[in-house]
Structures are given as structure tokens and as C-alpha cells.
Amino acid sequence: MSAPLLDAHLVVDRGGFRLDVALRVAAGEVVALLGPNGAGKTTALRGLAGLLPLTAGHLTLGGVDLDRPQRRAWTPTERRSIGVVFQDYLLFPHLSAAENVAFGPRRHGADRRTARATAHDWLSRVGLAEHAHRRPRQLSGGQAQRVALARALAVEPALLLLDEPLAALDARTRLDTRAELHRHLTAHPGATLLVTHDPLDALVLADRLVVVEEGRVVQEGDAATVTARPRTDYVARLVGLNLHRGHADGQRVRVADGLTLTVADRLDGEAFVAFRPSAVALHPSRPEGSPRNTWPATVAGVQRHGDNLRVRLDGPIGVSADVTPAAAAQLRLAPGQPVWAAVKAAETHAYPAG
Amino acid sequence: MRPRRRRVTATVVVAVVLALAGAAGCGRSASGGGATGGPGAGGTVTVFAAASLTEAFTRLGRDFEEARPGSTVVLSFAGSAALAAQINQGAPADVFASAATRNMATVTGAGNADGDPALFARNQLVVAVPKGNPRGVAGLADLARPGLKVALCAPQVPCGAAARTALDAASVALTPVTLEQDVRGALAKVRLGEVDAALVYRTDALAAAAEVTAVEFPGSAGAVNDYPIVVLRDAPNPDGARAFVAYVRSERGRGVLAAAGFQVP
């Protein structure tokens, strides 16, 4: 991309933990920082906001170095063109919704009347015009989230940061709010970085995903690519795929001792093999006929998964299989039950691991 | 045996008076306190005495104990009005020595005295100035000099009333910087150097002779307070009380008082 608005290489040493991620976000782009707890996502966000100084690396926004330890360049939080939506919203309890939203513009030099107008404008945009005078404790979770967003956007930040913006909401509200949020993020002209552990948030809201594990970027790319070709167990579990790493030789990939899978793609060397749980068929005994990918497994556990049942299987490779309740009953699936698993080559997806 | 002396502070007095105010209508509280032993030369004698008698009566108490082995003198010093109020509220005391007849009248008027009070000393006012008299104060008229800071006792206390009388008699219009609630407070201000002069008793000035010079003034003979003493009606140790009063009025007692600066009749 040509001169991204945000260009950062965040290196932070905290106790025994080291964060080392490179981030580039273009104007108008929404990037999701995805990862398990403790991966360093919040550290990265705080570093970008200036609430945490970098140990090394740099943070450049709009061509200006906000933080570059080597050159002693440092801009404090209050002078950065940022807007933050915190996980707990942190709306000032002693101010009304409108006053909260007007807070930023006032600090940036707007006079009282202009700031109030801006605040009301933004509150209308998030659909809360009639709640402008209410105190935060009188607002519902969803309403508070929208005020927090309006407050962050009212300062027209070059970089918008969101920390688990939907985590505090119940499932129903989350659905509606996610759609609304997507609308606003798309309209935002600046760069947006969204920190989340919920893959659905990432998939709906972001143009690009950056997956972080243990302080390092393990995968990045657009949603389609990442979900189609997960590179780590975490991502695979996130997107609900079976993922295994093995050694490929043409159309055969050796994934474990005694198990080689035939795949649809041709490659050589270290490779990933991925297939959906719904692609795994279970048989009481070794199946006859076409599927060449078959192995003996033991049922480890059974869970409901929508209308189907998700069966966890132990064996040469651990997989999840989706079966209908009828099929499960027929097979008499219970923990400890031996079965045979089979996957069609056509339903696998293999790609290089390098 | 050493005499024990307790200096009753202002706040304790207020608390006691107010707390006893409610009990006043319920009759006298039982006397008791420190009285041990019964009649006879021995036993404890509780003496309530005006603050200005501190040095003199402390010495007298010690001498009394030496003269009569087996006896103990317990002294309580405070403002005469406060002591009178305490006695009327039933505080256990044997003897009351006041710095003014007015306060004694409060006690006798309430019927709490045994017999008539006797006049045992007189205290004259003097001007107390820092040692060496740096501002050259010679008389009452000098006190009204501009720029001179003077401390007086509040008119409600005996020392203040006497001061007011003396100043009026000399036609001196004086605005003090403070009206202290007791003579010791006024004296303390001089000793600390916060005021240039104060009208106090001669006994107090003498007691602080190391830091303070006493300046007599004409007419000071007229600014005098009479000190009466009396045995109290509900004295726990009446014999001891009478013995103590007799001792105060004896030759030896008068000697101690005169040495302290009192005039003895």
C-alpha cells in the first residue's frame, strides 16, 4: 500500500513478556488485531495510544513519529490524533452523554457552542439524539457503547482504536451493535485498529486481520484468506476448521505416524491440511469404497453444535466431526466408542506451511 | 510524702461543668474523691485554690505535710469562677481559696461554706514587661502608647476587673490586643515576647522574675484583689480543712505568702 497512515513496529518489553509486531493501516482501512488472551493485543493498543512507551521500534502516524525510542521522539497521549473506545467505555460518570461527546472537541480548541453542536451531531449519527442529556448510568450497555464511539469519533482522529468494543454486551445487543459499528467504521476516513478475541467481530468489521500469539504476528491477511488457510491451531479453532501440519509429497501429505492423507492440491514440502468438521464421515467399521483418507479413531466427547452434534475424536490425528443426531444414535456414539473416520480428498484444502 | 498537684485545664472544667449541669437537679453527688481517713490531723485535705496562688500554696502544702506527718494536701488550681461553679455542683473539696470576694460570695450564697470566709491575702496589680523593660514603660499612661502591644485579663476574671478599675481611675484609654482568660495567659504572652506589657498580679510577675520585670504604678495600691479562704460545708475531712486554713493564716503561712508577693493583712 502507498504510505499507510499508520506505520508502526511495536516492540515492548514488560517483565518476561515481549511484544514485537509490525502494523500498517491505510486511511479508511479497518484492521482487526486478533489473538488469545495474553497475546499482547492490549499492550499493542496501549502502545499505540501512548499509554505505554515503546521499548524499541517506532510509531508513525501520518508521517509524524509519535514514538521512536532510538531518536527520543515521543508525543504524549493527549497530543496524538487518536480516539479510543475502551472495553468498559469509561464514560465520565459526572457528565451527560452530550457533555462526554463534547469533551474531546473542547480539549481540541472548539468553543462551547461548536463543541455542543458537534456532540449533538454525532449522537444523532449513532441514533441517541434524545438521550443526550442522560448520565452514563442511565444508559443501557448498547447505548453506552454508542456514546463511547461517538465520543471517540467526535475528535476526528487519524487513528481510531477499539478495545473489545462488543465484549461487554449481551448476545442480542451485540448482533445489532455489530452491524451499526460496521457502518460507522466504514465511514471513518482515518485508520482503524480493532482489538478483539471474537472472530465474528473480526470477520464482520475488519478489512484485514492480524493474528497475534505470544507477542508475535503469526498470520495476517484478509478475512477470506485467513479463514480459508489458517496457520495456527488457534486460528483454525477460531474459524472452526480441522488443521494439521505435515510433509507433502505431490498429492499425499503425511500428517502423523501411520497416517497419510490424500489431498486435492499438489505441493511439496511442509504443508497444512485443513478440512471442515462437516467433511468428516464416521463409520462403525472400516469403510469400503472410494474414500482413501480413513483411519481408526476413538470418541473423546460429544457436544451440541447448532442442529448437529460435534464429536471430538482421538486418534493418529485429533479431529472434530459434525454428525446429525440420527447418525449419532445409529452409531451409538459415546466416549470411548471406537469408530472409523473418513474424509474425501476433494473436501480437503492443502497449502504450503512456509 | 510529696504533695500531688493537679492543674485543672480549661477544657476539663467546661466539660465537668456542663456534664454536671444536668445532674444538679438530682441532688448532690456523693462526696468522696481522695478523702481517706477520718477526723484527726492525718488524712487528705483537698484544696481548691485560684490559679494565682499556685506557687504560694504549693509551698504551703509541702510545709503543712512536713509539719503534720501522715497528712496529704491535694491542690487544684484554676480560675476562681470555675472552682466556685464546681463546688456548687458538688465537687468534693475541703477548702476554697478564691482570688476575689465575688467568687467566694457565689459559694457562700449557695450555702456551701462552713462559717464565714476569712481574708488571708491581698494581691496588687503591676505592669509586667520583658526583663530589662526594653520599651521603657514607667506607668499606666505609657501603656496607651501607639505601637505598644498590651495584654489584659478579660473583664470577667478578677484580674481583668481590677485592671479595668485601675485604668479607669487613671483615665487611660487602652485597647489591648488580647483579653486573656486567666492571668497566666497574659503573663505567658509577655514571656513569649508577643506583647510588650501586661497587667498582672505582683505575685505572678515575681514568680516569673527571670523573664519579667514588674513595674509598680501610682494608684496600684488601689487596684487590689482581696483573697478570702473558707472551709467548705461538705468537706470530707473537716478537721484537716480547719487545720490547713489555720496554717495558711499562721505566721509561717503569712511568711510564705509575703515572700510570694502578696500583701498580708
Place this chain on the structure above:
Amino acid sequence: MPLALLLPAGLGLVLLVLPLVGLLARTPWATLPQRLAAPGVLTALRLSLLTATLATLLCLLLGVPLAWLLARVEFPGRRLVRALVTVPLVLPPVVGGVALLLVFGRRGLLGGWLDATFGITLPFTTAGVVLAEAFVAMPFLVIAVEGALRGADRRYEEAAATLGAGRWTTFVRVTLPLVAPGLAAGAVLCWARALGEFGATITFAGNYPGRTQTMPLAVYLALETDVQAAVVLSLVLLTVSVAILAGLRDRWITSP
């Protein structure tokens, strides 16, 4: 409420209320009107209210930054400073007054210099009363505000920073409003303590009607001649104080 708590609570209440009951029982109701109109009563009351309020303002001005220092800044000797702040609490007030004289008196460490350079004398002045009252009441404010600041959620200050607020603006517009209830409670304690101060006032500022004679001093002097006058004065002070304190809304001094 369990009896084991109710009983001591009741006794505690009785202990606090009995002196007031004693006062009311001995009030000369018949002569009350003319006693209240006596010269000096209103003067002393007005002076007391004025000096207590000014002392509280002084404590706020100096005490809030001090509390912030103790709560937020790590510096060597912080624990010692915190202990020093409580000194006026344990010092007998008269001793406090003497100490103030030794510093601000004519011959004091700073008194002479203040007089020579600025022509300011503090003993025997109303300003001296304010200083004496502020000295004894300051610990209440500092301790209350320090506690409130420690309990305040720092994340709101971070949020303010992300919105462009500098340190001072954040302190004034976010931190202070957040700790306002604790601050108000501390100020109330401070005011009440200042109002009732006697020993330090009379020692440092002396007693002179209209200038330094506050209500407590007037009460004490009235005891010399007229106990009933003292009772009346005490009652006036108590009534005014209780009225003001009771008028404070609960929600101003307790956290939401």
C-alpha cells in the same frame, strides 16, 4: 439488625447526644430572647463562621495538592510526610498554638521577617485565627482526600488523555469531580473542627471581641461570670453547626 450491633450503636448514640440533652435541659428558655440579643453574641458567631470557612478554604487550597502528592507521587520519605500530616491531630491544641507563636510570633522564626518585609503580623489578628484553625483542621482534609484519590479509577484519566486533555485539565475536569464526595466529606470535617477550635486560637490569636473572639472563647469566658450565658452561647453554636451540617445533602458527601 442484630442485637449485638444494635446495643452498642444505641449506647454510642446516647453518649454523643447526652451532652446536648444536658444543655437543652439547662437552657434558660425564659430569658433566651434577651440573652441572644446581647452584644457580642452575634459578633462572636459571625466571626466563628467566617474564620472556620476561611480556614477550610485555606485547607482546600493547600491540602488538596498535598493529598495528591501523597496519593500519586512516589518520593523518598513519603511515609514520613504522611505521618507528619497527622501531627496536629495528636498535638494538644494549646501546644499547637505555642508552636505557631514560635514560628509566626514577633520573635518567631518567620514572624519577624514577615513583619519587616511585608508588614504582616499574625498573632492577635483574625488572620491568625484562620491560621490556627487551619493548622488543627488540615489533617482531616488531607487524609480524606488522599483516601479518595487512592480509590479513584485511574482509567478515566487515561480516557481523558486520549481525548486530548492535558494533566492539569484532567485533574480539574475529571479527577476532582470523581473524588468530589470524598473531598466534600473531608471539607465538612475540616470546617467542623475549625469551628470548635479553642486552645490554639486563644494561645496564638488571643481573645478580643470582634477580632479574635470566636464562639468557643466567648463560651469559656462567659462561664466565669454566668453559666447560663455560657449555655446559651453553646446552644447557639450547636444549633447553627447542626443546621448547616444537616443541610448537606447525603449524596454530596457519599459516593454514588
